[in-house]
Amino acid sequence: MGSNPQESLTLTLENPMKPAYLSLATALLLAPALPALAEGQLNIFNFGLYTPPDLITKFEKAYDVKVTLTEYDSNETAMAKIEAGGHGFDIVVPSASVVPIYIEKGLLMQSEPAQMENFKNVDPAWVDVSWDSGRHYTVPWVWGTTGVMVNTNVYKGDINTSAIFLDPPEELKGKINVVPSMTDVIDMAIRYVGGEPCTSDKAVLKAARDKLMAAKPSWASIDYASFEKFINEDLNASVFWSGAANRIREQNPHFAYGYPKEGYSLWQDNVAILADAANVENAKLFLNFIMDPENAALISNYTRYGNAILGSDAFMDPALPNAPEMVVPEELKAAGYFQQTCPADVQEIYTRIWTDLTK
Amino acid sequence: MGEAPNTERDAQNADARQRWRLALPAVTIIMVFSILPLIVVVLYSVLTPGDYGNVRWVFSTEGWFSVLFERDIFDDTLSLSDAHLTILARSVGLSLLTTALTLIFGVPTAWFIATRPPAARAFWLFLVTIPFWTNLLVRTIAVQEMIRSEGVFNRLFLWLGLIDQPIQMMFTNFAVLLGMAYVFLPLMVLPVFAAVEKFDFRLAEAGYDLYASRLFCLRKVILPLVRPGIIAGSILVFVPSLGAYVTPRIMGGGKSMMLGNLIEMQFGQGRNWPLGAALSITLTLLVLIALIYYTRLTSGRQGRSHG
Incomplete structure (x- = not known):
């Protein structure tokens, strides 16, 4: 999926190098079989124009994970696709209003973000929320x-x-x-x-x-x-x-x-791991990753919405934390x-x- | 007819069986990819909407009932669904107008192309097909660029002094109509061109020799012979117009829906899939009626010309 056209071009141009290409393919094939926790893939399903590209690049570099992003236009579309099954997504970003429905239908994994290392950064005001009190399923994206x-x-x-x-x-x-x-x-x-x-x-x-x-x-x-x-x-x-x-x-x-x-x-949109996710460990890494103030600031800078991570203001565009649209x-x-x-x-x-x- | 010998009949039967076997892959594909999905849609239209989208497997005719009727939200009185009928009428009306507009612009264009020398024809046809290389959305937004308040037309009219402030053209039925006529125009030009190209111009000359006026010749000689092309073009334009979704949404500004938008809404924000399915089938039936009318028109014509 999502193979880079530039990559395939260089491969055809460098046809004599086929053996190298083959060994690369073998390595890729073997990768999932290895007990590595971090390497591999992560498939994110999020609203359109909502995921900062620099956040993805940073995550890919930090954990050596290939991220595939698919976008949707509304909560209804997203839920219909996820319910239909066979989607291959690991992470979804439902709005607060539909999180209870996702949970009721058993679509989300109880990933216990509250136990994660970076959870200490989450603003206490956004922890015991009505749609996921104590944050057993979801991590704040933006509000x-x-x-x-x-x-x-x-x-x-x-x-x-x-x-x-x-x-x-x-x-x-x-x-x-x-x-x-x-x-x-x-x-x-x-x-x-x-x-x-x-x-x-x-x-x-x-x-x-x-x-x-x-x-x-x-x-x-x-x-x-x-x-x-x-x-x-x-x-x-x-x-x-x-x-x-x-x-x-x-x-x-x-x-x-x-x-x-x-x-x-x-409103608040929330990041959650899907019950049938294939790359659970990578998804958990991502949840932890976005609760880091510096990374949360990347999300705010891109979307222009507030996040719920304390200390992220310091890393935002200077005008943003006090913008009349945020306060x-x-x-x-x-x-x-x-x-x-x-x-x-x-x-x-x-x-x-x-x-x-x-x- | 004399009796055919048994052997010949056997051979015919074997031939028929052979044909069926050969047709099997095609029939299978039609069943799996065309009939089966349609059955799913019909099935969903008689189920109960789920609380959060999807369906519950409980039989209900509510979806079909709501296509045409509504109980008043506030006092439960029964009446024809004003909103759905308005949208239905708008869809059919705008589609007919789109067909008329593409006829007005498409037929002369096709005629022009078909009467060029063969080498030039290829070039003109090529120009007509260029829009097909571009995404529908991009083409629609290009039309929007022409007619918005700061768009090409308004600035031209202002400069010419025809108007003293921009005319609001975007987000009106006119905008939807213009967008659809532009987008579907090639679908009219191509079949009409094919019909005109086959036209034997010696027939027109014969008409002139018999002192027919230009108009008379057009009406009595040319139009009847290119009619199949015109009808085919009209159907090709009318059918996708009925189900148009992107163009009305962009050009109409969301203030006046067409059937396609109404259906999308039931599957999305409306969370009423059975109604959406019932509306989809209503749309399919409308298309079917148009197609039946089309076959009637063309076959009737052929019968007469052979008679």
């Missing part, structure tokens, strides 16, 4: 928030509100994007009308739907809009992820990230809620609302 991003050159008012996209100010109408992340958007609308995410209260759900339907004509798109659209100011506001907002602000300083006071979601203002902390996976009957209503919204 972030889903809020709103606004071009403050166009709109001067308060940006810490979901009104940006639910009761849009005149200046922003027609230039608003909403990410097609069904649960995030409907959760925010429910909080805006005074309910709790995953509520089964039909009056609240109806109010949220009506709010969304009324706001839709003011939106330009429901899309994973490319960063250029904001940088060029084709779009001036969006429901967005904090890390993405940070990347955009670096290229267009007019943009600012707001934490809606009515409610915004907090939740004290007075807005209480408005954050942890994203969860709704029960099936509520989920069905969510889907129906979303279908109505995007029909």
Whole structure:
């Protein structure tokens, strides 16, 4: 798998060297038979544009392991593939909201990261989390928030509100994007009308739907809009992820990230070893590896999200640890809620609302 | 007909058996890779959705029911599913319009190419096929580059003074239509070209000799003879348009779904695989209807021209 085209090219060019090539192949074939713990392979399954290449290179060099990275676009896609079996992945990075489902379905290995050497670096605030209390299965990857991003050159008012996209100010109408992340958007609308995410209260759900339907004509798109659209100011506001907002602000300083006071979601993605992983020892090495502050900083620098590893700030880009997208203002902390996976009957209503919204 | 001797009938039977044996590999491949997956889809469409995606092995017609009907989320009244019907109508409507647009642009193009000298034809055909070398996604984004607010068209119109502020073209039905027509245009040009190329231009000359006007000649001589190509091209464009996914998603900005997007949603965020499967089969049935209509059209035509 994933053979480097350059490698095969040199091999064909150096055809007379065939014996050397053969012995290399023999060595590779024999490798898994040896009792070596570290050498070999590791197959990582992660969200797209989420794994820093320098982190992978560093890990490969440190442990002499060949890492293969495969990317997915959503938790649902990832779970469907893993459940189907025969995937060959060792490591997956599920969001906090779906970790309990992974565990319930028996898809994750109880790898006991809490026993690992570098676990001492994990911020205690992120240890006894609701989805994996005591961290028996997962290690924090990054955390972030889903809020709103606004071009403050166009709109001067308060940006810490979901009104940006639910009761849009005149200046922003027609230039608003909403990410097609069904649960995030409907959760925010429910909080805006005074309910709790995953509520089964039909009056609240109806109010949220009506709010969304009324706001839709003011939106330009429901899309994973490319960063250029904001940088060029084709779009001036969006429901967005904090890390993405940070990347955009670096290229267009007019943009600012707001934490809606009515409610915004907090999330964390978590690294776990799959129950049917073939390279368990390497996977454990990787889990331990990313709990090292220097390595965790690599992840934050690349993704622009906070990690949960103490001491990693020192190794981050200087601007990052204090970036407004990373530091939740004290007075807005209480408005954050942890994203969860709704029960099936509520989920069905969510889907129906979303279908109505995007029909 | 006189009675065929027994030996001849035996030989015919043996021949038929031989043919079946020879066809077996093909039949097996069709069964395993075409019919079997379809059976899986049909099966999934009558199961119950699992809580977190996938299915539970409990029979249910809910998936099929939800294709066309819905119980109101809030007061449980039964009605036709407005959202699904809107999406269905949009899919069929935009696909028909796409077909019409590719006809308008594709037929003259094909005619132009087919009437060049043979050496030049190869060159023009080569130009038509170039887009096929490029990924669909890249081509769609290229169209987006043309029509976005800061895009080529808006800047040209602004420069010409035709408009004083950019027209919002992206994220509209027009954008979806333009994207699909562009992407599927070669599928119209090629079959029409094949039909026009076979056309015997002496027939048109004969028409002129009999004092037919250009328009009359086009209507009564040329069009009937290149019709199979036009119909084949229309089907080739209409069918993939119905199931288009990437183009509506990028050009439409996610605000107005087509069937392909609705199906994807059921398997993804919606976690309702049976409904997704039922919608997929609905789409297949729509295509089937279009194809039946196509065979009717072409076979009817041949019957008449032979008669």
